[in-house]
Amino acid sequence: DTAVSQTPKYLVTQMGNDKSIKCEQNLGHDTMYWYKQDSKKFLKIMFSYNNKELIINETVPNRFSPKSPDKAHLNLHINSLELGDSAVYFCASSLQDRANEKLFFGSGTQLSVL
Amino acid sequence: TQLLEQSPQFLSIQEGENLTVYCNSSSVFSSLQWYRQEPGEGPVLLVTVVTGGEVKKLKRLTFQFGDARKDSSLHITAAQPGDTGLYLCAGARGAGNMLTFGGGTRLMVKP
Numbered sequence: 315d316t317a318v319s320q321t322p323k324y325l326v327t328q329m330g331n332d333k334s335i336k337c338e339q340n341l342g343h344d345t346m347y348w349y350k351q352d353s354k355k356f357l358k359i360m361f362s363y364n365n366k367e368l369i370i371n372e373t374v375p376n377r378f379s380p381k382s383p384d385k386a387h388l389n390l391h392i393n394s395l396e397l398g399d400s401a402v403y404f405c406a407s408s409l410q411d412r413a414n415e416k417l418f419f420g421s422g423t424q425l426s427v428l
Numbered sequence: 429t430q431l432l433e434q435s436p437q438f439l440s441i442q443e444g445e446n447l448t449v450y451c452n453s454s455s456v457f458s459s460l461q462w463y464r465q466e467p468g469e470g471p472v473l474l475v476t477v478v479t480g481g482e483v484k485k486l487k488r489l490t491f492q493f494g495d496a497r498k499d500s501s502l503h504i505t506a507a508q509p510g511d512t513g514l515y516l517c518a519g520a521r522g523a524g525n526m527l528t529f530g531g532g533t534r535l536m537v538k539p
Contacts, residue, residue, distance in 0.1 A: 318470070345525065355514055357471070357529040369526060404470050413520035414459045414478055417527065419470025 317341050320405045320420035327395060328428055335390045335423045337405030343418070345411040346388035348380060349404040351422070357404070363388050364411040392425075400427045431455055432519055432530035440536045444506050449533045451517035452499045458520050460493055460500045461527065465514040474502075507537045 320337040327333055339346060345364040351357045361380045362369040368380065377393045392399060402422045408415040435450045451460070459478045463471035475484050477493035477500060484491045488511075490503040500517055514534050518527040 355532045357516060359526045362526045408525055411525050413525055414476050415525045416473045416476070421469050
């Protein structure tokens with residue numbers, strides 16, 4: 315029944331490693347997103363992906379790359395992990411990429427880089 | 429500097445009290461949304477306001493969008509412990525839906 319599901323819930327890894335977080339939505343939405351929430355709870359957009367069009371927040375390092383095998387999935391790959399990447403990463407989706415659309419969030423992946 | 433400033437950052441009150449949370453910006457937004465987030469979960473949408481001056485009510489919660497569409501407020505009447513959580517405002521600019529979030533207000537309502 316979960317609308318937006320992401321795995322894993324917790325991810326602990328060493329600096330320099332490469333890791334992936336998976337996200338799936340069963341809502342039939344056209345647009346998916348990745349957000350990063352830091353330790354102060356500040357939520358910042360990383361990517362928006364709609365019908366194979368990727369919009370990237372310019373502040374996101376190119377070590378982060380989203381991969382979408384189909385409309386229902388948007389995975390996040392992170393290369394060469396750094397300490398500063400530690401945060402909670404949220405996947406979200408909306409029906410369309412239009413202002414006012416409701417975002418449905420997953421429950422987050424807490425990434426800890428040691 | 430955040431595009432959307434929320435105040436207060438923290439608020440601890442007793443059950444039954446009223447409170448107001450503010451979301452301010454120097455930029456104009458096409459719409460503004462309020463979300464509530466509980467520990468270990470993602471944010472959940474409470475309301476979307478679109479028109480300057482718009483007021484929306486959701487039970488004991490009243491949301492207002494500023495006339496110039498640069499600010500918004502959330503007023504809770506007779507707060508209850510179940511209202512405890514992180515309240516986030518988020519603004520959309522332009523046609524797309526890449527939201528800019530405020531820093532959040534952590535509300536604790538004590539029984």
